[in-house]
Amino acid sequence: MNMVDIFNLKWGNIKNGFLYFIREKTKYTSRHRTEIELFLVPQAVEIIERWATPGRRKKDKFIFGVFDEAMDAEARNDAARLGVRVVNESMRRIIRKLGINNRATTVVARHTWSTILKNNVSVSYISKGLGHTSISTTEKYLGDFDQDQKREVGELIAQIAYRNKIKVDE
Known part of the structure; x- marks a missing residue:
């Protein structure tokens, strides 16, 4: 998920172990408002429980304390920029402690998720x-x-050719 989508989550977005949301980036620009449905694995539930704003478990309340209902669009943009900066810095501290030398940001995490899948x-x-x-x-x-x-595919093709006794010059 994009961090702005996470900041916009409300308790009403969680139903029967699933999370439902519409991307903020395309909410008003796309002809079709597609709701995304994500299964909440136990680790995600733990994260929500740990970082949720205490005492705000009502359907129409934001889960995390980045946005509140009184903010206008400009205030939300400012809070989102600050929130992303704080999350990115936390990620950098964590990977340094783990001895990982790669770059870690929220954008990298989103790309990594899609690349692994x-x-x-x-x-x-x-x-x-x-x-x-x-x-x-x-x-x-x-x-x-x-x-x-590309190497794996090339080796697979070579194995298939060898098994089928296909000569390169055929």
């Missing part, structure tokens, strides 16, 4: 999970296959 689920599923209105957007987002994937 690229090898295991359909592009259609990834597209829906990212909230894209078009699979072609998702295909551009995922980009080209990396060299390791």
Whole structure:
């Protein structure tokens, strides 16, 4: 999820172990307002419970304390920028403690989620999970296959050719 979508979550978005939301980025620009449905794994429930604003468990209240109902659009934009900065800095501290030298931001996390899934689920599923209105957007987002994937495919083709005794000059 995009961080602004997370900041906009209200308790009413959670129903029967699933999270439902419409992406803020495309809410008013897309012809079709597509609701995204995510299963809440136990780890996600733990995160929500840990970081939720205490005493605000009403359907129409924001889960996290970044936004509140009295904020106008400008105040929400300012709070979102600050919230993303705080989350990104926290991620950087965590990966440093873990001895990881890669870059970690909320955008990198979103790209990592989609890249990991690229090898295991359909592009259609990834597209829906990212909230894209078009699979072609998702295909551009995922980009080209990396060299390791190209190597794996090349080796697979070589194995198939060997098993079937296909000669290169045929």
